[in-house]
Amino acid sequence: STEDGERESSEDEVDDDDGDESELVDGSDQGSEQQYEESDSSEDEVAPRNTVGDIPLDWYKDEKHIGYDITGKKIIKKEKPDKLESFLATSDDYKNLYKIYDEYNDEEVELTKKVRMFIHRMLKGEAPHADFDPHAPYVDWFEWVDARHPLSSAPEPKRRFLPSKSEAKMVAKLVRAIRKGLIKFDKPEEKPNVYNLWGDDSTSDQKTKQLTCIPPPKQKLPEEEKASYKLMPKEDQPKLIPQRFTTLRSIPAYVNALKESFDRCLDLYLCPRVRKKRINIDPESLKPKLPSRNDLRPYPDSCYLEYKGHTGKVTTISTDCYGQWIASGSTDGSVRIWEVETGRCLKIWQFDEAIKCVAWNPLSGLSILAVAMGRDLVILNTELDTDEEQEYIKELLHLGDVIEPKASVAAIARWLPDEKYGGIMIRHFKNVSSIDWHRKGDYLSTVMASGETRGVVIHQISKKLTQKPFKIRGLPVTALFHPSRSYLFIATRKNVRVYNLLKVDEPVKKLETGMREISSLAIHPGGDNLIVGSKEGKMCWFDMDLSSKPYKTLKNHPKDITNVVFHRSYPLFASSSEDSTAYLFHGKVYNDLKENPLIVPLEILRGHSTSSNGGGVLDCKFHPRQPWLFTAGADSNIKLYCH
Numbered sequence: 001s002t003e004d005g006e007r008e009s010s011e012d013e014v015d016d017d018d019g020d021e022s023e024l025v026d027g028s029d030q031g032s033e034q035q036y037e038e039s040d041s042s043e044d045e046v047a048p049r050n051t052v053g054d055i056p057l058d059w060y061k062d063e064k065h066i067g068y069d070i071t072g073k074k075i076i077k078k079e080k081p082d083k084l085e086s087f088l089a090t091s092d093d094y095k096n097l098y099k100i101y102d103e104y105n106d107e108e109v110e111l112t113k114k115v116r117m118f119i120h121r122m123l124k125g126e127a128p129h130a131d132f133d134p135h136a137p138y139v140d141w142f143e144w145v146d147a148r149h150p151l152s153s154a155p156e157p158k159r160r161f162l163p164s165k166s167e168a169k170m171v172a173k174l175v176r177a178i179r180k181g182l183i184k185f186d187k188p189e190e191k192p193n194v195y196n197l198w199g200d201d202s203t204s205d206q207k208t209k210q211l212t213c214i215p216p217p218k219q220k221l222p223e224e225e226k227a228s229y230k231l232m233p234k235e236d237q238p239k240l241i242p243q244r245f246t247t248l249r250s251i252p253a254y255v256n257a258l259k260e261s262f263d264r265c266l267d268l269y270l271c272p273r274v275r276k277k278r279i280n281i282d283p284e285s286l287k288p289k290l291p292s293r294n295d296l297r298p299y300p301d302s303c304y305l306e307y308k309g310h311t312g313k314v315t316t317i318s319t320d321c322y323g324q325w326i327a328s329g330s331t332d333g334s335v336r337i338w339e340v341e342t343g344r345c346l347k348i349w350q351f352d353e354a355i356k357c358v359a360w361n362p363l364s365g366l367s368i369l370a371v372a373m374g375r376d377l378v379i380l381n382t383e384l385d386t387d388e389e390q391e392y393i394k395e396l397l398h399l400g401d402v403i404e405p406k407a408s409v410a411a412i413a414r415w416l417p418d419e420k421y422g423g424i425m426i427r428h429f430k431n432v433s434s435i436d437w438h439r440k441g442d443y444l445s446t447v448m449a450s451g452e453t454r455g456v457v458i459h460q461i462s463k464k465l466t467q468k469p470f471k472i473r474g475l476p477v478t479a480l481f482h483p484s485r486s487y488l489f490i491a492t493r494k495n496v497r498v499y500n501l502l503k504v505d506e507p508v509k510k511l512e513t514g515m516r517e518i519s520s521l522a523i524h525p526g527g528d529n530l531i532v533g534s535k536e537g538k539m540c541w542f543d544m545d546l547s548s549k550p551y552k553t554l555k556n557h558p559k560d561i562t563n564v565v566f567h568r569s570y571p572l573f574a575s576s577s578e579d580s581t582a583y584l585f586h587g588k589v590y591n592d593l594k595e596n597p598l599i600v601p602l603e604i605l606r607g608h609s610t611s612s613n614g615g616g617v618l619d620c621k622f623h624p625r626q627p628w629l630f631t632a633g634a635d636s637n638i639k640l641y642c643h
Contacts, residue, residue: 049105050075057103066106078106290600296586299572300629300641301603307338307638309345314632316619318360320367323624325384327369328638329355335371337382340623340640349380349421357434363441365389368397368423370444372432377446379424379461396461397423405466412454413446413466426459426466434478445479445488456490469504472497478521489530491521496532496542511548513540522564522573529589529597531573533561539575541587541599552599556583559616567622572602574629578616580608582631582641605641608633 052067060066065074081089090096098111111119118128127134177183229237245251312332319326325346326338331354337347349371357372367384370377381393399417404410411429418425426446434447444459455476458467474492481488486501487508494515497507515534523530532540532550537557540550557577564575571588586600608617608631615634622629629641 298627298643299602303607303639304642305343305640307343310636313634316357317621317632318358320360321364327358329358359435361441362437372435375428377426409466415464436480438481447476447479477518484527491518493517520563522566524566531564533564535560563619568624570627576617576620580610580616582617609635
């Protein structure tokens with residue numbers, strides 16, 4: 001009957017384990033009522049099987065037993081099952097999950113329901129026993145309220161209220177000894193005046209007195225040097241290139257090791273130990289405060305009209321003094337006159353060479369056109385004036401008896417009649433690169449790529465004379481007359497010189513551009529400012545009253561600048577480039593000498609297509625009275641941009 005009762009109790013325990021498994025996993029306290037009552041008797045405690053005590057089990061690692069039982073017999077080690085068998089046993093019976101291996105006794109112990117519950121509660125951070133209250137109210141054992149007797153009824157001693165006489169005598173004795181010199185104090189040790197030159201020692205007192213600590217200059221990494229050497233030409237590459245070795249033993253002896261170490265010591269010794277303080281400044285605040293573009297209107301911003309008819313690149317354009325007509329020259333050898341408002345082609349002159357420059361006479365009532373091609377300069381009658389003005393123009397362009405010039409002048413230019421179109425032809429000894437009319441309309445300057453005195457000559461139309469007034473240093477690029485004074489601006493490849501036409505001596509002023517090669521020049525209508533374009537995409541603004549150096553240098557175009565130009569009446573100037581764009585700027589010059597000129601970029605005008613042979617926008621000119629801009633492109637078109 002006893003065995004039957006034990007079997008029934010074990011089966012009940014199995015059933016309880018099956019039913020309460022979820023409760024134990026959830027860690028609920030519902031099973032706390034069915035817990036076994038705790039007992040303080042020593043009968044519940046099971047003695048350990050192994051009696052070796054606190055001896056490490058590693059001592060029995062090479063033995064067949066793990067210790068001795070209470071009778072003194074050896075406890076033989078059990079054979080450990082295979083991992084695969086233990087895994088299969090675990091999957092077959094879920095109770096194997098609740099078994100742990102007791103290494104000390106060499107046996108498997110099955111955790112009871114009560115122990116498992118304790119473990120779940122401790123994993124959740126709770127007390128092992130469910131009936132334990134961790135927040136029980138504190139019970140104060142002493143009654144502080146209405147206490148009849150104090151903790152100590154002894155009266156306060158008198159010594160607590162009077163100064164100590166013995167301590168006063170001791171202090172007086174020490175004072176006398178110090179005054180007599182019987183007691184000497186150790187002087188504070190003077191710290192050496194040494195500070196860390198390169199390191200940042202925040203605890204040093206010398207930090208405020210000496211120079212601020214800065215890090216030493218870093219050496220360049222060999223890989224960065226090697227990458228920079230590859231970009232250099234072969235001639236400039238050093239003979240020794242840094243290499244990387246796997247071990248220290250494989251590094252060969254270096255010839256310049258001592259010299260480089262000495263140079264490194266010099267770098268550290270002679271390094272300027274000055275710390276530059278950085279100031280946190282908003283980058284936007286560094287930008288100049290420019291006015292709004294809407295306040296600077298009118299200015300051209302959109303293409304209004306196109307003039308089509310040339311078959312080659314349009315290299316040059318020029319407008320008459322009223323702005324009614326525009327002349328253009330092309331590499332196809334044709335010179336055309338267009339009506340500005342309608343785009344109608346009025347006249348065509350055909351020549352055998354590509355047209356280099358065209359320039360309309362600035363006087364009203366004298367509609368003659370100067371055309372430069374190769375070595376020839378042809379002055380044409382456009383026949384756009386009244387009958388009386390035409391008679392005067394025909395007399396002006398009639399050669400008649402030409403005065404024989406000097407031999408030096410005759411070697412430069414010869415005056416010939418133009419039999420084809422009834423004008424005047426001036427043949428030079430070299431190709432003409434630039435022409436410009438004087439404001440009075442009687443003088444015309446031509447520029448040839450020649451040095452000394454023959455590079456720039458001035459022709460007088462009324463007297464049919466040629467003069468070579470200047471001795472030029474360098475090859476001239478272009479020449480322009482001053483808009484109101486008797487000055488001539490001559491630009492060489494690097495500098496601009498100003499000559500006085502009344503006193504033909506040394507130049508009045510020399511302007512240093514600092515550019516690689518000058519390509520174009522334009523003078524402000526006021527005459528005190530000018531802009532210079534270069535073949536590296538830079539444009540310099542010069543204030544002649546301020547300095548001989550540029551006031552502003554603008555880097556806008558990625559390619560060569562072909563021409564720069566000022567407007568006669570509006571505060572506008574523009575530049576054209578081979579990148580098929582024209583940049584438009586607002587440039588206002590104040591009458592007050594204290595105020596600097598105001599330069600504001602306005603618009604980038606695009607529209608010309610890039611030719612297969614290159615070229616982009618080859619020339620640009622402003623309308624004399626309206627804020628309009630004409631551009632001549634390598635795509636054989638002329639465009640008019642209006643506001």
